[in-house]
Amino acid sequence: LNCAIIGEVTDTQRLHYYMNGELVADVPADDLVLGGGAPVYEREYSEPAYYRENLKFDLNTVKIPQDLKAVADHLISNPNIASKRWVSKQYDSMVGTATMTTNRPSDSAVVSVKGTNKAIALTVDCNSRYVYADPEKGCAIAVAEAARNITCSGAEPVAITNCLNFGNPYVPEVYWQFVGAIKGMSAACTKFETPVTGGNVSFYNQSSDDGPVFPTPTIGMLGVLDDISKFMTSDFKNSGDLIYLIGESVNDIASSQYLASYHKISACPAPHFDLEKEYAMHQVIKQLIKENLINSAHDVSDGGLYIALLESAMPNDLGFEIETDTDLRKDAFLFGEAQGRVVVSVKPELQDQFVELLATSETDFSLLGKVSGAELLVDGQSFGNVQQVKETYNNVLHNILG
Numbered sequence: 103l104n105c106a107i108i109g110e111v112t113d114t115q116r117l118h119y120y121m122n123g124e125l126v127a128d129v130p131a132d133d134l135v136l137g138g139g140a141p142v143y144e145r146e147y148s149e150p151a152y153y154r155e156n157l158k159f160d161l162n163t164v165k166i167p168q169d170l171k172a173v174a175d176h177l178i179s180n181p182n183i184a185s186k187r188w189v190s191k192q193y194d195s196m197v198g199t200a201t202m203t204t205n206r207p208s209d210s211a212v213v214s215v216k217g218t219n220k221a222i223a224l225t226v227d228c229n230s231r232y233v234y235a236d237p238e239k240g241c242a243i244a245v246a247e248a249a250r251n252i253t254c255s256g257a258e259p260v261a262i263t264n265c266l267n268f269g270n271p272y273v274p275e276v277y278w279q280f281v282g283a284i285k286g287m288s289a290a291c292t293k294f295e296t297p298v299t300g301g302n303v304s305f306y307n308q309s310s311d312d313g314p315v316f317p318t319p320t321i322g323m324l325g326v327l328d329d330i331s332k333f334m335t336s337d338f339k340n341s342g343d344l345i346y347l348i349g350e351s352v353n354d355i356a357s358s359q360y361l362a363s364y365h366k367i368s369a370c371p372a373p374h375f376d377l378e379k380e381y382a383m384h385q386v387i388k389q390l391i392k393e394n395l396i397n398s399a400h401d402v403s404d405g406g407l408y409i410a411l412l413e414s415a416m417p418n419d420l421g422f423e424i425e426t427d428t429d430l431r432k433d434a435f436l437f438g439e440a441q442g443r444v445v446v447s448v449k450p451e452l453q454d455q456f457v458e459l460l461a462t463s464e465t466d467f468s469l470l471g472k473v474s475g476a477e478l479l480v481d482g483q484s485f486g487n488v489q490q491v492k493e494t495y496n497n498v499l500h501n502i503l504g
Contacts (some may be wrong), residue, residue, distance in 0.1 A: 142391035150275035159370035184498035200421035209251035223325035230316035236372035237282030248323035257325030264301035269314020336400035349443030360437035374440035382405035424471035
């Protein structure tokens, strides 16, 4: 790429612009910065009535389905969950020969930097259902999940850009969503030390009949992998490897795909999220990768724990045998989307070192089971054969869109 020096940093606190060696503008830097002298627009906003209704959601009013395999099959066939390869295969994913994730699945796209031992990791995240339920928490989750994806690939989160999509800002309830989203983004970016390097805002995304779109502050995050030998993938590697869940398990199905599409319930809060625990969990994952104690890492997000396990199982046609947590609702354990969790696989011979490292942290962790043959077993019940499930998962969009 071509590049050119266009100026230099000074200590004058002023911006000097030159044309053909002649000073043509002299502007106070402070006047161009928000928080300084730049104009700040104060617009009226008000909390929408639906928000208070969401907070009334009672988990106990939702009946646990008797057939949880049917729930799993429903989620696998949902276009929000299923493979997006119908879209991605239509484009060049190689970026020359630098892309490390073309045939090696990881939570981020990882591209090597030629001539160095480094790589960059890239991800895009936002669950608009979370943001609609609670804009501040939902947007903080978008940043945290992006950081989780970067961390799970072995990289360090560095910075974000964004694409903020909202309805008409002159509607007080819509502007309330926007204000909340910015607050949530600010809190999470501050915690993860990922400055907002740029982005854009798109308002007036609505129609006269259906109203505004769900608020969708999409986060694009960049990470840096200093040593490509520490690149981490999300796929299970070997039958017999142990499967652990790192992070806190809670009785929560709020704003999950399971609650929205299976139970058809939309009035609920955003899923469980604790920014401090999320950040602490990321540091544990980084340490595990650094010390070569795990074979895979994959975050729990859309579809919950079961979908995360399935996504790790499918690349190498491996199954799993897991036991659910009897202290939690079975549907919440498998399909809830509480944040701050990562599924990892561990070689049996490294289990003692793995447990010792986790025991010195304050992050929750639990043994789920092990990687196995081709069957997907939950509490001894078969949820199908991995190859059959993979066939469905990979062709949902193809069948819908042709």
